[in-house]
Amino acid sequence: MTTVNGKAETVIKNANIITIDDGRPKAQALAMTHGRFSGVGSNEDIEGLIGPDTEVLDLGGKTVLPGFIDAHIHVLSSGVKHVMSADCDVRSLKQVQAGLKERADKTPAGEWVQGFKFDDTKTDRTASNEGRHLYRDDLDAVTTDHPMMVAHRAGHVFYMNTAGLEAAGFNDETPDPPGGRLGRDPDTGKLNGMVYERAIDHVRFGLIPVDTAEVRREGLRTICGMLNRVGLTSVHDARVTTEEFQTYQDGYAAGELSLRVYALMWYPQFPALRDAGIRSGLGDDRLRIGGIKMVADGAIATRTAYLSQPYEGSTCDHGILAMEQEEIEQQVMDMHRAGFQVCIHANGDLTIDLVLTAYEKAQKAHPRANTRHRIEHCTLVNPELLARMKAMGVIATPFCTYVYHHGEKMRYYGEQRLEWMFAQRSFIDSGVVSTGATDYPPGPFEPLLGVQSCVTRTDSTGKEWGVNQRISVEEALRLYTLNGAYASFEEETKGSIEVGKLADLVVLGSDPTQIDPLSIKDIQVEQTIVGGDTVYQG
Numbered sequence: 001m002t003t004v005n006g007k008a009e010t011v012i013k014n015a016n017i018i019t020i021d022d023g024r025p026k027a028q029a030l031a032m033t034h035g036r037f038s039g040v041g042s043n044e045d046i047e048g049l050i051g052p053d054t055e056v057l058d059l060g061g062k063t064v065l066p067g068f069i070d071a072h073i074h075v076l077s078s079g080v081k082h083v084m085s086a087d088c089d090v091r092s093l094k095q096v097q098a099g100l101k102e103r104a105d106k107t108p109a110g111e112w113v114q115g116f117k118f119d120d121t122k123t124d125r126t127a128s129n130e131g132r133h134l135y136r137d138d139l140d141a142v143t144t145d146h147p148m149m150v151a152h153r154a155g156h157v158f159y160m161n162t163a164g165l166e167a168a169g170f171n172d173e174t175p176d177p178p179g180g181r182l183g184r185d186p187d188t189g190k191l192n193g194m195v196y197e198r199a200i201d202h203v204r205f206g207l208i209p210v211d212t213a214e215v216r217r218e219g220l221r222t223i224c225g226m227l228n229r230v231g232l233t234s235v236h237d238a239r240v241t242t243e244e245f246q247t248y249q250d251g252y253a254a255g256e257l258s259l260r261v262y263a264l265m266w267y268p269q270f271p272a273l274r275d276a277g278i279r280s281g282l283g284d285d286r287l288r289i290g291g292i293k294m295v296a297d298g299a300i301a302t303r304t305a306y307l308s309q310p311y312e313g314s315t316c317d318h319g320i321l322a323m324e325q326e327e328i329e330q331q332v333m334d335m336h337r338a339g340f341q342v343c344i345h346a347n348g349d350l351t352i353d354l355v356l357t358a359y360e361k362a363q364k365a366h367p368r369a370n371t372r373h374r375i376e377h378c379t380l381v382n383p384e385l386l387a388r389m390k391a392m393g394v395i396a397t398p399f400c401t402y403v404y405h406h407g408e409k410m411r412y413y414g415e416q417r418l419e420w421m422f423a424q425r426s427f428i429d430s431g432v433v434s435t436g437a438t439d440y441p442p443g444p445f446e447p448l449l450g451v452q453s454c455v456t457r458t459d460s461t462g463k464e465w466g467v468n469q470r471i472s473v474e475e476a477l478r479l480y481t482l483n484g485a486y487a488s489f490e491e492e493t494k495g496s497i498e499v500g501k502l503a504d505l506v507v508l509g510s511d512p513t514q515i516d517p518l519s520i521k522d523i524q525v526e527q528t529i530v531g532g533d534t535v536y537q538g
Contacts, residue, residue, distance in 0.1 A: 007051030008033050010532060013043045015059040016511055019497040020066050020481045030064070032503040035531035040499055063511040065477065066497050067233025067504030067530065068447040069484025071435035072376055072397040074155070075237040075261065076244045078441055079223030080211050081116045088118035088150060093132065096123065097142050100150070104143040112208050113143060115150035117441050118159065119301070121408050130408075134159035136193030149203060154301035154442045158195045158203075165191055168203045179322040197298055197322045205268075216247040217256070224258045228536040230446045231506035231525040234260040236397075236488060238343075238376065238439065239293050241266050252287050258535040260286055260504070262488040264293040264343050270335060279339035281489060285502060285531075290488060291341030291374060294331060296323045297351040300379055300402065300421075301442055303412050305347035307380065312414045319348055329358040336362035341372055341489075347379040349420075356388045363392065372489065377439070380413075381423050386430040395487050396434040398422045400450030400479070401443040403466070404521075407459020418466035424454050424479065425469040435487050436480030451476040451512060452520035473513045473520070503532040 008031035017027040019040065029046040031039035039046050050056060081087075086099040096118060104113045121131040139148050139161035147164040151157075160168065172190050176182055180199025183192045195203075211219075227235065240248075240263040251257045265273060270292050282289045298304025298320040303311055306319040323331075328344070335342045336359075346355045352375055359373050371393065378389075378396035389396065399422055403410070410418055420426070427434035438445045454476045457467050471479075485495030494502045509524035528536035 006033065008038050008046075008049040008054050010055045010057065011039075011046055011050050012057045012059055012064060013046060014061060015064045015507075016061055017064040017497060018477065018511075018513070020478055021496040021498050024498075027497070030497060030505075032529075032532040035503055035533075037497060037499050037501050037503050040497055059507065062526065063508040064497070065231075065506050065508065066481040066495055067506055067528065068231045068480045069234040069236075069436065069495065070227075070232055070438055070440075070445065070447065070480075071236045071484040071487045072238045072437035073235050073440045073445060074239060075223055075227070075235050075259070076216065076220055076247060077239065079219030079221075079226075080216055081114070081219075081441070082222050082226075083215055083219045084114065084211060086113075086115040086150075088115045089153070091122060092124055093134075093138060096134070096150075097138065100139070100142045100148065104146050104148075107146055109145040111146060112164075113146045113148045114208070115148075117153045118150050119153045121406075125408070133194060136160065136162055136165065136191065139164075139193060149200075149208070151441075152302055154299035156197055156299035156304055157302045158200045160193050160195060162193075164203075165193065167207060168195075170195070179320075179324075181320060196304060197320050198295075210243055213243075213247065213250070216244065217251060220247055220251045221256055224256065225536075227445060228258055228528045228530075229525065230448070231508075231528050232259065232445070232447060233504040233506070233528060233530045233535075234262070234484065234488075234494065236262040236264060236290060236437075236484070238264050239266045240264060240269075242269055242272075245289075248287050257286060258530055260494070260502075260530065262288050262290040262490075264290045267292050267294045267331065270338075270340070273340075274334075274338040280341040285493060288488070291343035292335050293343045293345070293376070294323065294328075295345040296328055296355060297321050297346055297348050299442065300347055300377070300399065301406055301409060303409070305379060306351045307348040308350050309417075311412050313412070318350070321351065325354050325357075328354055329361060332358035333362045333365065336368065336371065336373070337366045339368075341374065343374040343376055345376040347377045349380045349382060349385065352378060352381065352385050356385065356392065356394065359392055359394060360388070372487065374487065377437075378434075380417060380421050381426060382420055383430075386426060386432055389432045390430055394432070396427050396432055397437040397487065398424060398427070398434055399439055399443050400436050401438050401446070401453050403457050404449060404453035404459055405444050407461060407463055407465065410459070410465045415465075419468050421466060421469075422454075423469050424471045424475070428471060428475060433483055433486055434479060435483045436476070446521065447480050448512065448523050448525075449521040451480065452517060454479070455517045455520065458518065473517065477512070503529065505529045
């Protein structure tokens with residue numbers, strides 16, 4: 001055992017410590033000093049670090065893991081939505097409308113009303129009905145005095161009432177915008193209120209006012225508490241605007257940032273960052289500028305990912321390509337040349353191919369070592385794509401909770417395609433670094449649910465999907481810890497319980513490696529520690 005000089009501030013003993021350190025996979029005790037691990041070993045090893053002022057926690061055999069890392073999750077924007085929008089994660093249209101009406105009743109006429117987390121396959125779903133989308137008439141029934149926008153849980157399809165469509169400048173003669181689509185009634189051709197992909201961008205980032213600094217701060221406090229409760233200690237926020245980064249800094253200065261944040265900056269911020277001489281990695285162990293985030297295709301949960309073969313039940317629907325190849329390649333070339341990690345959302349195999357081609361061209365034109373460019377989600381792969389990812393050192397951040405939570409949507413992809421989706425087994429076997437990630441709101445954010453889903457490939461009804469992609473519990477825990485740290489260039493400072501690393505950990509009520517894998521999601525998180533400080537106590 002190696003220690004640093006002096007006595008520890010806190011010691012944990014009589015614990016079942018899974019370190020994710022190949023040199024010492026298990027331990028019984030650990031010490032924490034000045035926010036870092038100062039000792040790891042047996043009770044006897046750590047005894048000498050206990051002084052008169054040391055806090056000693058006897059865990060009585062409970063399990064300790066490194067703090068969980070979600071490498072692709074929408075953090076601050078979700079916190080703000082929980083404060084300002086109607087949560088539409090309910091199971092009937094009447095409940096959706098009631099939540100939106102409650103929000104509308106609190107909102108002055110003419111101002112925007114928003115909802116989020118609506119899910120078409122979970123709303124009014126019965127044995128004979130596969131659910132339903134929202135349409136303008138559904139939302140007009142709530143209010144005609146406010147423009148309204150409701151986001152699908154996937155975040156790639158939006159629903160608007162008539163006032164919202166008018167405010168956006170959409171009418172029945174409006175052509176589909178580049179990288180997007182306007183939903184239309186199949187019989188009349190009139191707009192039905194659905195807006196796909198980049199067609200909504202001018203509404204989200206132009207017409208709807210930016211939330212106030214006070215609202216963003218409240219959203220930050222809200223989401224930090226939610227994520228700490230499930231054992232998350234680090235997050236890669238997958239789309240951060242200038243205003244949001246300011247809020248992170250304000251929250252950090254005020255002592256409200258109880259997560260470590262690797263900020264994937266939204267691509268419109270790139271020119272200003274580049275011109276200021278900033279590159280990926282600027283910051284400290286609590287708040288750091290990460291890669292530049294772009295979105296190249298649609299979503300799995302809304303069946304708009306851009307696929308080489310059409311969706312099941314269709315002969316022509318391949319999804320939506322949100323960025324053309326020329327735009328992808330030019331943006332990647334500029335960002336790569338400027339020294340940034342590039343992080344592109346690409347679900348479908350065709351889109352992944354386009355992104356890899358852009359990465360390959362940029363690296364050939366401007367060679368760089370250890371770029372760790374990423375493919376966000378990287379859902380549908382094949383052996384050729386995996387080989388190219390391995391050769392380039394490209395990181396994958398697949399959805400980990402989707403098989404469990406979105407099982408009813410998997411039929412649109414089919415059994416054969418599912419053998420190559422969310423392909424954690426293939427990533428590991430191919431030598432491609434992949435992470436634990438949920439993309440919340442699109443997927444539930446609980447890391448233990450993600451572990452269970454990756455291990456069992458079983459949905460909430462007991463149906464199995466793509467069981468060839470199952471991985472072990474130990475492998476899944478590594479995704480959510482050390483691999484997440486690697487994806488942000490921080491594997492030397494966190495992701496495992498080793499002397500000198502940041503003292504981030506989670507205490508669990510059961511050992512996930514020793515119970516029925518179908519029960520992993522039910523394990524209680526009893527304590528979450530960030531930098532030696534308890535941020536959640538069950």
